[in-house]
Amino acid sequence: MMPDRATVLDALSGVRDPELDEPITDLQFVSSLEIADGAVSVNLRLPTYYCAPNFAYLMVADAREALLSVEGVEEARVVLDDHYASCEINGGVNGEFGFARSFPGQTEGDTLDELRDIFRRKSFVSRQEQLCRSLIREGRSPEELAGMRLGDVDETGALEKYLERRSELGIGTSPEAPLVVDPDGKEIPREAVVEHLRFASTVRRSIEGNAELCTGLLAVRYGNPSPEEATS
Amino acid sequence: MWEKEESALYEKDGEKYFVVDGHVHFWNASPENWIEGQEQYAKGWIECFYAYHQLGPEEYYWPMEKFQKYSEETMMKDLFEDGYVDKAIFLPTNLRDWYKDGFNTTEKNATLAEKYPDKFILNTTFDPREGSEGLKEFEEKVNRYGCKGVKLYTAEWMSDSKGWTLADPEAEPYFEKCMELGVTNIHVHKGPTIWPLTKDAFDVSDVDVAATNFPELKFIVEHVGLPRIEDFCFMATQEPNVYAGLSVALGALMHSRPRFFATVMGELLFWVGEDKMLWASDYAIWHPKWQVEMFVDWDYPEGHEYDDFPRLSTEGRKKILGLNAARLYDIEVPAELQIAATA
Numbered sequence: 001m002m003p004d005r006a007t008v009l010d011a012l013s014g015v016r017d018p019e020l021d022e023p024i025t026d027l028q029f030v031s032s033l034e035i036a037d038g039a040v041s042v043n044l045r046l047p048t049y050y051c052a053p054n055f056a057y058l059m060v061a062d063a064r065e066a067l068l069s070v071e072g073v074e075e076a077r078v079v080l081d082d083h084y085a086s087c088e089i090n091g092g093v094n095g096e097f098g099f100a101r102s103f104p105g106q107t108e109g110d111t112l113d114e115l116r117d118i119f120r121r122k123s124f125v126s127r128q129e130q131l132c133r134s135l136i137r138e139g140r141s142p143e144e145l146a147g148m149r150l151g152d153v154d155e156t157g158a159l160e161k162y163l164e165r166r167s168e169l170g171i172g173t174s175p176e177a178p179l180v181v182d183p184d185g186k187e188i189p190r191e192a193v194v195e196h197l198r199f200a201s202t203v204r205r206s207i208e209g210n211a212e213l214c215t216g217l218l219a220v221r222y223g224n225p226s227p228e229e230a231t232s
Numbered sequence: 233m234w235e236k237e238e239s240a241l242y243e244k245d246g247e248k249y250f251v252v253d254g255h256v257h258f259w260n261a262s263p264e265n266w267i268e269g270q271e272q273y274a275k276g277w278i279e280c281f282y283a284y285h286q287l288g289p290e291e292y293y294w295p296m297e298k299f300q301k302y303s304e305e306t307m308m309k310d311l312f313e314d315g316y317v318d319k320a321i322f323l324p325t326n327l328r329d330w331y332k333d334g335f336n337t338t339e340k341n342a343t344l345a346e347k348y349p350d351k352f353i354l355n356t357t358f359d360p361r362e363g364s365e366g367l368k369e370f371e372e373k374v375n376r377y378g379c380k381g382v383k384l385y386t387a388e389w390m391s392d393s394k395g396w397t398l399a400d401p402e403a404e405p406y407f408e409k410c411m412e413l414g415v416t417n418i419h420v421h422k423g424p425t426i427w428p429l430t431k432d433a434f435d436v437s438d439v440d441v442a443a444t445n446f447p448e449l450k451f452i453v454e455h456v457g458l459p460r461i462e463d464f465c466f467m468a469t470q471e472p473n474v475y476a477g478l479s480v481a482l483g484a485l486m487h488s489r490p491r492f493f494a495t496v497m498g499e500l501l502f503w504v505g506e507d508k509m510l511w512a513s514d515y516a517i518w519h520p521k522w523q524v525e526m527f528v529d530w531d532y533p534e535g536h537e538y539d540d541f542p543r544l545s546t547e548g549r550k551k552i553l554g555l556n557a558a559r560l561y562d563i564e565v566p567a568e569l570q571i572a573a574t575a
């Protein structure tokens with residue numbers, strides 16, 4: 001069965017820019033998508049020629065993995081265009097060489113797991129802050145939040161996003177688990193919660209702002225709207 | 233030869249501003265300067281800068297050809313006649329692997345700095361991985377050009393090494409030499425970086441270590457650690473000798489992303505404070521004229537999301553646009569342009 005376009009796009013929307021914590025489809029990084037029988041081919045583009053190659057590699061690799069996870073996809077090819085390391089990244093990902101072998105002698109360590117982890121923890125803090133901010137808007141005080149358990153929070157999109165990242169980091173998601181914890185999963189005590197959330201808001205604003213900067217640079221480079229947006 | 237004696241003074245609503253531009257370039261990125269076999273990198277680099285250029289107001293756009301290589305007259309007029317700059321600081325970006333004569337080297341900048349000594353402050357650079365040879369060369373440059381500052385690129389490659397940190401033992405003799413020679417302003421590039429691949433090039437914790445070990449030196453973090461301004465803020469708030477270099481922050485954001493710019497300003501004012509923030513145009517990526525004009529008029533946009541941030545006064549604007557840098561570089565400021573002493 002030939003996979004349909006919507007299913008493939010949906011799978012791609014699960015791939016996020018590790019630094020910006022937004023789907024590559026929303027960021028307009030997907031410039032084309034072609035499906036021919038079980039073979040899917042995707043082109044990606046980034047805001048600049050010199051965007052960090054490690055993040056670029058992660059997105060290309062994650063995109064390919066996402067495509068292969070779709071039922072009916074037998075072959076997947078992801079090509080990053082207009083990047084100074086396009087050749088190494090495209091060859092490495094589609095040939096399944098792994099990051100270190102794609103850039104022989106140029107990397108520290110074999111994988112990008114550590115880098116990914118740093119940014120997962122940052123987006124964890126950011127997602128937590130977004131959830132807490134919405135609870136404070138509804139009338140809770142920061143001190144109240146410090147005493148709350150996950151089970152005390154109404155189910156919303158913000159909660160779901162937060163729990164998803166918690167679980168990826170191996171931080172407990174049971175209803176009895178404390179709501180406000182640090183990126184290592186340690187509960188934030190009542191007297192420290194205001195300061196914790198102030199720090200967290202800086203992290204959140206930084207991530208949001210970087211996404212804006214990248215969007216601006218992408219628009220300068222390729223104009224708007226993207227081909228994918230125009231065709232989908 | 234550019235012959236104007238006096239810079240154009242910026243005056244608005246009866247307030248006069250002394251303007252120090254903390255980061256300017258005199259580059260040559262035209263094809264004649266590209267190294268054979270490295271053309272794609274040389275071309276890609278300037279195209280990347282050109283994209284940033286287009287985040288400024290449209291009426292200031294240059295054609296690519298001019299952006300690749302601009303004349304002495306253009307630079308002098310833009311900065312000192314039209315751009316209200318009283319003093320501009322050169323920070324080098326060598327990139328000798330891609331550009332035959334380098335991109336924007338100490339030597340190239342010196343051709344202007346030596347011709348117009350009243351207008352420019354010339355900084356150089358060093359790399360601790362060059363050991364005692366490099367140390368000697370650094371000292372010679374400082375003696376020859378009278379530098380009071382350096383620009384450091386910790387993420388740069390050198391043979392097998394994929395970057396260095398300010399906390400490395402190899403860096404220590406260099407900082408000691410800086411103290412000895414009076415090179416007290418250490419500009420560190422912590423911003424968008426290419427190499428190395430896996431190292432966390434935006435990490436600013438090494439600045440923290442060096443700032444603690446060398447309290448007499450001032451560390452100006454260029455581009456305020458973008459895209460990770462939060463790490464920079466958390467560090468700078470703890471170190472009295474760490475400063476925020478606003479190059480890129482104003483140019484790329486103030487016009488094109490005003491709300492994010494307000495957030496960056498708010499965060500910096502909250503964590504770092506107006507006494508430790510230094511404006512820079514990053515010319516020729518952006519023209520100083522619109523930056524100075526827009527910044528003097530700048531305030532938070534409408535909206536409650538800015539309520540918690542400190543406000544910026546006229547005094548604060550004066551500090552950020554020039555008086556803070558003047559203090560770091562011992563630049564004499566005419567009495568009428570100083571902030572009146574309060575009792």
